[in-house]
Amino acid sequence: MADEFEPNILGILCNWCTYAGADLAGTARTQYPPNVRVIRTMCTGRLDPAFVLKALSLGADGVLVSGCHIGDCHYLAGNFKARRRVALIRKLLEEYGYDRERLRMTFVSASEGALWAEVVQDMVNTIKKLGPNPLKQAGAAGQEGAIADEF
Amino acid sequence: MKEYNFFLGCIAPNRYPGIEASAVKTSREFGIELCDFKGASCCPAPGAFGSMDINAWLALAARNICLSEKEGKDIALVCNGCYKSLFETNYRLKENPELRAKVNSVLANAGYEFQGTQEVRHLIDVLHKDVGVEKVKESVEVPLTGLNVAIHYGCHLLRPKVERIFDSSERPVFFDELVEALGAKSIDYKEKMMCCGAGGGVRSYKIDLALDMVNEKLYNMTQAGADVVVNVCPFCHLQLDRGQLEIKEKFGDVYDLPVLHYNQLLGIAQGMNPEELGLSAHVIDVEPLLAKVL
Amino acid sequence: MDQEKRIGVFVCHCGTNIAGVVNIPEIVEYTKTLPNVAFADAYTYVCSTPGQEMIINAIKEQNLNGVVVAACSPRLHEPTFRRATERGGVNQFLFSMANIREQNTWVHMEMPEEATRKAKDLIRMEVARASKLEPLEAKVVPVEKAALVIGAGIAGIQASLDLAASGIKTYLVEKEPSIGGNMSRLDKTFPTLDCSQCILTPKMVDVERSENIELMTYSEVEDVSGYIGNFDVTIRQKSRYVYEDKCNGCGKCQEVCPVSRPNEFDLGLQPRKAAYVPFPQAVPLKFTIDMDSCIKCDLCKADDACGELEAIDFDKPDEIVNVKVGTIIVATGFDMYDVERKEEWGYKVYDNVVTGLEFERLIGASGPTGGKVIRPSDGKQPKSVGFVLCAGSRDQDEEDGAKPYCSRVCCMYSLKHAHQLIEKIPGCVPYLFYMDIRSFGKAYEEFYYRIQDEGGKFIRGRVAKITEDPITKNLIVTAEDTLLGEIMEMEMDMVVLASAVVPTESTQKIKKLLTLSNSPDGWLLEAHPKLNPMSTTTDGVFLAGMCQGPRDIPDVVAHAGAAAAAASIPIHRGSVTLEPIYAIVDEERCGGCATCIGMCPYGATELTHVDSKLIAHVNEAKCKGCGTCGSACPSGAIKMQHFTNEQIMSEIEAFAQVW
């Protein structure tokens, strides 16, 4: 089983809702797969398309962005903007030859620990189906500047 | 012209053909064609069969739906029991992929596969939603003014509410509206939403208790001054009609309350010839009622 | 970059919570190999005093200029470790935290290897982030010496009185014409049987008399902007069509008014005129004209009515009031569940089925029957009354809008109703149909004992259905006495449904304005259900009373007191330190394209002229640091303090280094 593909997924979570929801899954000891590493931002509105492209260019198998439900954003409208950006990036990914499902945005509130565990499980299953990051297969991942990283 | 495969079940075609005949004729008035549903079988009886093996019940019900799927036609029926078997099976197999796979694996042995492409409609629902109370009123030739009707909704039509599409399972009104569209009066009576007692295989397992339930209903109806009982389920119809004879023999109570399926009542209101209503198959004589109305 | 980064990493055992799953020594050794890490160590409880001392000493001994702690969630102990870092002589914003407990060991308990590897990855990411952190100074902002309380039921009243007593100017806004809320509708209160009005009206009068409370009744909060210490609140004072300063509450307008309407205060059981006060002890005792019903016959303006006072003006417009406050308390109370949706009990179908609140009005002295409990159908006094407990509570039927939670007050007020019936109507027998009698409070169980002693009857079974005898209008209540296993069909003269309490509709609007969220049961979400039930995740906004969840009056008063105390702290301190997380525009790079303007819901960004060039500028005070503008800026000209692109990019690079 050792060689079975274990995806490496980057999580970008908003501090007020999903990050708190993930903590709640912890206090409730809800078990879920260990494939996601989380970066905490104050709001999903902080999502910059470059973050996603950078992660995928360096070999990440998937990116999971998650924040408050629409209408609950601590900063009123950050998640609206993030939702639109994710839709845009997903179109962009297809032009780079990536399956759009490698990037996903979900909405998990501070009281939905169980939902967060389900979201992670579902994302891991999806990425396992898609297989490793195409760059990794072509051995091109990890090169500096694979995608222009200066602004 | 909307075509439906007309699912007959057992008791309508094989005990009260007047229900089948009146359904076909009255629906044609509204541009609904109830076509012959070739090869259909028992729905199978939800109470009896569901009690023995849920999977066999789902598979036999799904077999009937598959036949209609092959012809690409929706199914219309006139019985609450058949409605539970076919509507609920159709609903559950569409909603639950694992259940559908399990049932399809059973059906495969007989060469069928459930697709989930068709709808299952009770004729009373078609009349109320698609045809509408106004159109039904317009189709009346012989207004049934002065007729006190005790409606028996039946259980599987309304419950469990979670899967059903009607307004309420405690105080529904759609059937009352359809009866009053014919000029008759839908009377209120005690325990109106109560079961007729026949379901769940109890009529064949413990007839005395089944009759005791329908006895209470018949008593409540006559107390409220009913001239006729109207239902939308041939099995309730049989329990209410033949039941009165069995009650007289076993308990001595006599009601002589005529029993009509809604299609028959609609047929009378639309001026159908009484011979076409198969009233002679009824245990309780319906002639006195006709005299009152015609 | 400034001088060389020397980061100290402290890995916490957290007893067995972390150490019980991952290999701590292996992690510490790995951490030492990371770039910029000058020191790495582990300890059983880093958040303890000795743990913090370890950090402080390590900073001095190893001459550290950055700290990373790998332990629980930053939402829990980030403040603790920032202070320790500061006490060690390093700027507190050069600290970062790796969440290897809630988001690692606690959720991957059966996978020690993966959890260990994930802990290493998370630490590598935080060290990469720490390497790019810059020193920042916390923003200290003054706090307006005033508070806003939304809702003037007993919760809002108690909170306002406490705030005012501690010398804080308090704006109390109530949408009804009078304060008092649902408590003013009650007759007696359990378990002491105090008359509700007698213990409430003194507090209502205190509110009116308190010079620190500015009371705005028949008013609603329209908009809130700003942040803790500096909330700008817009309040709409709906027009009463009566000048409050001129009206002396004489009530003559009411006498002559020909129009009568069902009085909402009495749940429609008693009429009121178009010119009315909700109830006699209304505070303020000012009349209101219900313009939807008024027929403008001018009788109330005539000499024998308002006459020379000239308090009535049919064209008086609404008024908009703007106030500035430091903190806000939400006390919007509760409504009753629409128990009509449970058709099997026949509410509104059978005349003699009433709700618990309607029973309060019937038995209340100021109620429609002057306190005489009568059957709505024939006005007779009931000799047998059935009480249906858990009417819509502890019920999973979402289709009927029923509520899964226990409403906490119905058992006790049903016992109270039973007592009142026994006392007021000799020979009347109350039957309580219950599943569990929850008499949990002080003197509650003794009260239950007393009611049983006085003759209350208890049937352990939830009522399945109620039918009516059409002639006598008596009700047949059907339930199984599950202790006997027998089906009871009991004829009752009257039935009272102890219906569930539910959140009010108006709370949804307030929730949006204050960016609060709901807990799954629909009540407002508190900061922490056990340790901080009166605060919210929005700094400076607090909750008081039922709006946070069902509770009885003693708990409401305690909760409201706690909210007032919490809300007064920032005000008394006079200032509050805000995290210096806000946007700064790099004027060289900014092309003045104004993309960022559209991004900001707070209007914190604006275009300014800097020597003939159009440059975006961020108003530090208004900016909340969400970062939406930062990542939309096409030329990367906006730097998000403490969440800069470099910091996040370095975390991503560290994340991708699959070692």
Added chain:
Amino acid sequence: MATEGMRNPKHEQLGKTVLDPNLIKEVEAHGLDKARMCYQCGTCSAGCPMGQRSGLRVRKVMRKAILGMRDVLDDPDLWLCTTCYTCTDRCPRRVVPTDVIMALRNIATREKKVPMSMIKIMGAIYKTGHGVPNNEENAKQRVAVGLPPNPPTTHSYPEYIKDIQTILEVTGLLKIKEEMEAESQ
């Protein structure tokens, strides 16, 4: 505590309540994921029309199913439920008591504890495809109302009956019928 010698062997049975925690799992395997959540409020028993006139107490059936008292499968009252679903619509815990009774009946059927009246209905369907087949007298009635003597069901297209028989065999119901009919001879 009775001392050792005092116990009469006849009383050996006392205190030997046998509970099978798997019974509720077997019930829930019939697509009823919340059957165990009953909190014994009695709404089902009270509203049950059959309960008014018999010993059927739906709440007691639920209690036995959840505690695992398998003797509920031998209780004749289990077969008195007319499946009117009144209890299901009113249950505050949404455990669908009617389907729990149906599931218990399914388990009883596999243990050959099903009333012969049910087996007879299955027999009719196996032979003709109908639980209530057509007969001479009814065929005349059909003609009188202008319908063909036989409905267009399996009565007119008997070739479909073999599919029904296959399904009954595959699901094991036929075997139960045959064994029970043999035992009852």
